[in-house]
Amino acid sequence: MRRDEAPEHPHHTLSREPLPALRPFVERLWASDGREARSPGAREHILPTGLMHVAIRLSPEPIALWEAGERRELGHAVIGGARSTYCVKDVAAPSVAVGAQLRPGAAPLLFGAPADELAERHTPLDEVWGADARRIRERLGEERSLARRLDILEAVLLARLPRVRGVHPAVADALSSIADRPIASVVERSGYSHRAFIDLFRRAVGLPPKVFARVARFQRVAEHLARGRPALLADAALEAGYADQAHLSREFAALAGVSPAAYRALGLREPNHVPVGARKASRRPG
Numbered sequence: 001m002r003r004d005e006a007p008e009h010p011h012h013t014l015s016r017e018p019l020p021a022l023r024p025f026v027e028r029l030w031a032s033d034g035r036e037a038r039s040p041g042a043r044e045h046i047l048p049t050g051l052m053h054v055a056i057r058l059s060p061e062p063i064a065l066w067e068a069g070e071r072r073e074l075g076h077a078v079i080g081g082a083r084s085t086y087c088v089k090d091v092a093a094p095s096v097a098v099g100a101q102l103r104p105g106a107a108p109l110l111f112g113a114p115a116d117e118l119a120e121r122h123t124p125l126d127e128v129w130g131a132d133a134r135r136i137r138e139r140l141g142e143e144r145s146l147a148r149r150l151d152i153l154e155a156v157l158l159a160r161l162p163r164v165r166g167v168h169p170a171v172a173d174a175l176s177s178i179a180d181r182p183i184a185s186v187v188e189r190s191g192y193s194h195r196a197f198i199d200l201f202r203r204a205v206g207l208p209p210k211v212f213a214r215v216a217r218f219q220r221v222a223e224h225l226a227r228g229r230p231a232l233l234a235d236a237a238l239e240a241g242y243a244d245q246a247h248l249s250r251e252f253a254a255l256a257g258v259s260p261a262a263y264r265a266l267g268l269r270e271p272n273h274v275p276v277g278a279r280k281a282s283r284r285p286g
Contacts, residue, residue, distance in 0.1 A: 012036060014146040018100070018154050025106040025161065027051065029154055031146040034059050034094035043276040045086040045257045047222065050207060050215040052107060052115060053080045054125065055099035056133075056153070058141045064090040065122070077125035077133045079111060081118035082206030084215060086257050088276065098140050098149045100157060104175060104205040105167030110160050115206030170197065171204045179216035180241065183209050217241055218255045221248065225264040226271035233260050 107115040221240035237248035
């Protein structure tokens with residue numbers, strides 16, 4: 001086992017950081033073996049993180065979302081662009097899958113497109129990688145070890161990275177504190193005009209700075225609530241930078257589709273996967 005690799009847990013998923021050479025562009029690698037319990041018609045709200053991801057499903061059932069009351073199949077390998085609100089995923093069937101969560105700046109290097117062209121939607125991987133997407137899926141399917149599947153995807157991503165500088169320094173600096181500073185201050189610090197900085201940020205991240213800051217603030221409070229703290233929602237709102245508890249509630253309704261109290265009561269192991277219609281604590285993996 002690699003030194004930084006987490007052991008497989010009872011829910012049959014594996015997640016780890018990539019090699020150092022990939023860490024400026026890839027936040028996490030993950031794999032699941034499909035042995036988790038599923039219920040007919042089960043769905044999840046997948047919460048926005050402000051980041052992109054790539055997912056390759058190895059089981060027969062395609063990745064599918066529910067949109068406007070209709071089920072839409074996306075295929076077996078997709079790029080999930082940065083989003084500003086939740087989407088509803090069909091999780092009725094067991095999922096054998098491999099994927100990665102990508103950092104800002106990865107899109108042009110891995111997919112040959114600015115992040116804003118891929119934002120707010122899912123794009124079939126074969127539209128950008130062609131026949132390689134099918135060959136990679138076949139290669140991953142030949143392996144039975146989750147750890148080996150992570151190694152294969154890691155090698156694929158590493159091979160596709162040109163030897164160039166990562167995310168623009170002005171964007172990197174903004175990302176470090178964008179949830180805690182007014183956007184005008186972030187722009188002024190960058191040294192660029194407002195319009196030039198917005199364009200630079202969007203092309204790297206996929207979302208405008210103001211929208212990304214909103215998601216980042218939401219993610220911070222969601223992580224705290226998932227861990228059951230703080231005790232009072234009013235305190236959680238103030239600590240995360242919301243005007244009051246009502247402001248927090250509005251943001252949760254818009255970005256997660258549930259209230260803060262209902263979200264905290266679920267006791268989720270994976271904070272960004274919210275079972276639809278859940279009535280009690282859930283411990284199922286992403």
